[in-house]
Amino acid sequence: MNEQDLRQLLTVSVEDVLPSQPATAGWERARRTRRTRRAVGAVALAVTLVGGGTVAALRPSADPPTVGPVAPTVTPTVEPTHAGPVQKPPTELTFPPDPLARIADPATVRLSERPVQRALALFQPLDEENRADGPVRVLGDDGVVRSLDVVTPAPTRDAGGNEAAAVKPGVLSPDGRSAAFAQTGELIMVDLTTAAVRRIPLDGYLELVVWANDRVLVGGDDRTYAVDRITGAASTFDVSAWDVVAPDPAAGREAALIEMIGERGGLTLRSRTAREGTVRSEQPITGDALPSPYQVNEFYGRGWLHGERLARAAWITNSEIDGAEGVAVLDARTGGVTHLLDLGRDRAKGCCPVLGWDNRGAVLLRLEPAGLARWNPETGEISGIVRDLRGMVALAG
Template sequence: MRDDELRRLLTAVAEDVRPSRPAATGWERARRVRRARRAAGAAAVAVALLTAGTAVALRPADPPPPAAATPGPTPSAPPVQRPPAELSYPGDPLGRLGDPVGAKLSARPVRQALALYQPVDPDTGAEGTIRVLGDDGFVRELDVVTPARTRDAHGNEAVPLKTGSLAPDGRTAAFAQTDEVVVVDLTTATARRFPLAGHLEHVLWSGDRLLVGDDDTTYEMDPRTGVSRKVPLSPWDVVVPDPGGRPDLLLELGGPPGGLMLHRVATDERGRGQDRVPVRTSGLLPEHRVDEFYGRGWLRGERLARAGWISVGNMSGLEGVAVLDARTGTVTQLLDLGRDVWKGCCEVLGWDGDGAVLLRRNPGGLLRWRPETGEVTGVTRDLYGAVSLAAR
């Protein structure tokens, strides 16, 4: 028998022999089982870790968090702007100005007036009675007083309602008359008259005081007492001040073509002048210039708006509205209204609370112009006559 056959025979016989030390053999077998289980567990953990690591490695990276939004540039309109060919009318409380009269002011006083309106027939020039548009959207007739037409020393007449007649808070109105000023409390429908010598035509509010003027003299008057004093300002060129601005500083803007000036005046007891700066149009397009101003100028913050006649290249006598920096006299924006309007069509009526300029356009009613964006929209159509607005 060969050795290998003998080894297999002995192994087979030994498989049926029970061990002489069963406890030791059991413990040894248990240790082998535990070692096997630990090895299997370690292998399983290794496989899990490897799988997870592989999955992490293979998973697409998370997208980076979105970058913080960078604000875009502030819309900037060109310095010279034009209204669109077709106006939109987005709706406005002032659109009720043309509504029929619903009551007399004496029977239904206002809490606050948004505007005063005196219609004028465009064909005959005949004016109607002054109307009061309240903040409730209701139109009243001003019946507690009937102001006469203003007239200058040469007999030239004009309707009594002026763009500066309505106080900024919409509670009081004032009317210049020959040798007197009429002040109406619109919340109580009562009127008071104060004597003041002169062919008075101009009236506007400076805070809680009135600036009243004839052809060449401007008075500052207390509308509660009638006490007045002269101030060295042109009644034609004095600017309606910002209701929230300095009460001790007034501006006038005007002058002949080629010599337009902005004049700042401190209104102390002597009314001493502060400074004069020339009006500059260097910020406009080269062919545009402002030749002369008309109507009333209006200040809001450091911006001043006033209508005028402009030139474009060799064409003069065009209508426009300019916005100036009230510190430097520089024209920063110009609304070019062209020729297809009436001469002196587009007097500025003030600023609204959103920084837009409100202005007349004859024919065409009232417009709102936002100089920063160039947007021009309609407020109300076919409104003929004089309008005075409260500050908004």
């Protein structure tokens, strides 16, 4: 064996001998491998991100971005306040500005000098003995208070000699252009837009007036006349001037007339034809919507229609007394009492007659200590118009 063969043999023998620290060598090789892979991976990721981001920035999106549903804008609605069937006035009334409040002002001009285009109210001042205390006042829609100087209506009288003021709820026409005064033996009609006076002779003691569209109903204890407001022609009419309800001016000339008759246990709505006065129907007045022990005992004063609602003052039974003062609103179609204003027991008897409705659906009434007040049956709101008004008031429709 020569020297070359010996060197080759030794080389082969050394390659078959394993390192003295195989675990350390293995971990070192693995460490180097992982470090190399991480470095390569990081470089590849960076290249991918840069390239992908550049492409994404330069390439338009094939699909629009997904947008979640947009919730509709909800505007909160204010629900109207509905009061209960029985309501009471507040202890202290507020008195917001009101055109009718000027009726308490003294007259500054005579009607003959300056007629109205439309009157809002008539007012007859009374002294402590309920006698006329000065001329009748006319409040125009211009805010000016006039004195009724073209005629001085006398107090009304009945067969027993009892007197009452000439101005009563109902004497002013709904359009505010005319006034009609019941007198013993005649009806006095005044055109407030011209100050012209017309006297229509009629028999009997006449006390009450109701404007019924194109006619004026005027009557007393034993008879009622229907007087044409244009021609003055009069005929007897089979309806009680005490019980007939003032029609809604918007109802039309052929709208039925309604009477409210009877006492507790027998209160009734009676419907009559507008022209002949023939009875069409009768139905009981009920208080099923009222909580116990509330009920209507008897009505007084003038009743007033507004659409299908009817308002009238009444003596009522409440939780304290049988005979309290109140105001009732009825459904004129069914006779059901829908709202009742409980005015309590500490008021003068017959204190609070209804004077009509305003154009917003509020009832206008006399109310102590306020001279006039507004009551909204739907919301229960009640506010004053005039304080301590001594005298009689008639309002336009």
